[in-house]
Amino acid sequence: MEKQKEEQKEEQKQRTFFGNFRKVFKHKQGLIGIILVGFILFLAIFSPFFSPHNPLTRNMVRMLEPPSRDHFFGTDVMGRDQFSQILFGARVTMGSSMTSVIISLAIGLFLGIIAGFFGGYLDLIITTIMDFLLSFPTLIMALVIVSILGANLTNAVIAVGLQGVPIFTRFIRGEVLVQKNIEYIEGARALGAKNIRIIFKHLIPNISSQIIVLVSLEIPRVILMLAGLGFIGLGAQPPVLEWGRLLVSSRDFIHLAPWLLYFPGLAIMISVLGFNLLGNALRDIYDPSLRE
Amino acid sequence: MILPLLLIFITIVVFSIRVLVPGDPIEIMFFGERPPEEVIQQIRADFGLDKPVYTQYFIFMRGALRGDLGVSYRTRRLVTDEIAARFPRTLQLAIVSLAISTIGGIFAGVVSAYKKDSFFDLFIMGFSILGISMPIFVLGLILINVFSVNLGWFPVYGTGTWRHMVLPAITLGVVNIAVIARVTRSSMLEELRKDYVRTARSKGVRENIVLFRHTLKNAIIPIITLMGLRFGNLLGSAFITETVFAWHGIGELGVNAIQARDFPLVQGIVLVIAISYVLINTFVDIIYGFLNPRIRFQ
DSSP: OHHHHHHHHHHHHHHSHHHHHTHHHHSHHHHHHHHHHHHHHHHHHHHHHHOSSOTTOOOGGGTTOOOOSSSTTOBOTTOOBHHHHHHHHHHHHHHHHHHHHHHHHHHHHHHHHIIIIIOHHHHHHHHHHHHHHTTSOHHHHHHHHHHHHOSSHHHHHHHHHHHTHHHHHHHHHHHHHHHHTSHHHHHHHHTTOOHHHIIIIIIHHHHHHHHHHHHHHHHHHHHHHHHHHHHTTSSOOTTSOOHHHHTTGGGTTTTTOTHHHHHHHHHHHHHHHHHHHHHHHHHHHHOGGGOO | OHHHHHHHHHHHHHHHHHHHSSSOHHHHHTTTOOOOHHHHHHHHHHHTTTSOHHHHHHHHHHHHHTTOOOBOTTTOSBHHHHHHHHHHHHHHHHHHHHHHHHHHHHHHHHHHHHTTTSHHHHHHHHHHHHHHHSOHHHHHHHHIIIIIIISOOSOSSOSSSHHHHHHHHHHHHHHHHHHHHHHHHHHHHHHHTSHHHHHHHHTTOOHHHIIIIIIHHHHHHHHHHHHHHHHHHHHHHHHHHHHHHTOOSHHHHHHHHHHTTOHHHHHHHHHHHHHHHHHHHHHHHHHHHHHOHHHHHO
């Protein structure tokens, strides 16, 4: 009897998100991913404690210095310490990319549930518009929004968030349609539950792990897009320490100071790689049907 | 049926760029300075800005159908002329890099599916996840640093000869090689399990014919779909790659236009890219029928 109960508990645990999350550590790629992501998040949170210099202090005497014991990653054209810039940049990049994904998720969840759960004309309208919006390449969609709002980091975050809405809406609608036909929804309704209760108490918890997989696969794409916008001058503006923007000046000094290119580039790559590996692992664990 | 609707939708989105921009278009046109009142009235009448929004849309559409997308605020040249001068270069770059990545990606994918779990497979899959994780502008700058600055093999930037094309095409190609290799591998693995492969092998058909003539033919549909989608991505990435290499294509033009708030030009560029993307994917849909006649009959 005792044993059975324990087994049941174990099974319950398996069904929840965090119960399953332990499997990530056993997944080879997932483990590397979580270490990289954890490392970047750690640096982002504790950047003031590690940064040896003020990232914005100019020191013209020491401009374009190669990496040394004092300046681990060298200095830029204004003599600012690049190591500190990248540390603080981790905050900007992580914060802005997560905000973007949250914007896509919030709107996508709302539209996806309306379309999938209620169906009918609303579904037809939402699905058609989302399909049509996907006929613009994603970066172009973001550029259109940035060109309307004006170029700065906040607008770039909004633009990248909005371009993700059709992707989230379509995905969530699909998941809702799958869940809708399983008996537990019928059961809840038979017990007299209202739609709102069914959606929040039953539907969303049951699609949450699929949503987490999509979020983790979207974050790297969003990091790249925001860095790209920063690089072409349509995202973060100086003095915001965004990694893509840090790379703008590297092009002009590529023959004099290649470290201005390699270190921010490496920072972007490590975080994108980490999220890609983590996302692949989560997909393998939670949604094997999506496996390539 | 869906295609005309989609094209109309695209024109509405493109048209709304100018309507949604906050601020007076005239001020944007004159970079914040206000010209005399009669000039303003004249321009409003010329551009149809004094008419209601839906009338403006029809004016925009009438122009667009005649190949008239208005005049650039900045250069005062026709938007269609500006685009016509630049678009072929972007297209050229996209096609060359797609060709490189298709050949490379399919080959790498087929071999790594055939030698699943071998060192080569691991290497290709490792390379492909690095390729997806690499920002294209970082890759472009690294290639410039290594091959142009240090080795001096290719020009640093600009357009003109085939040597200008090498680095941007490789830069754009690497991401696509990575993506195409992954999809080819998984599609091939799916097919290699099937009975007809075993039959062919037991008949004694040579292995490379089994792989490239029998299996790849059946595995090609997802790859073609992907190529259509990646083409749109290539046109989008052009904005970044062309900035890195100062490649005088539509992307570089677009970045400058957005920065200068030159909206007629922005509209024209977005319209051209969106329509080419839709046409390419429609074309891909048509190709399906030829590649797999079963789809045609459904």
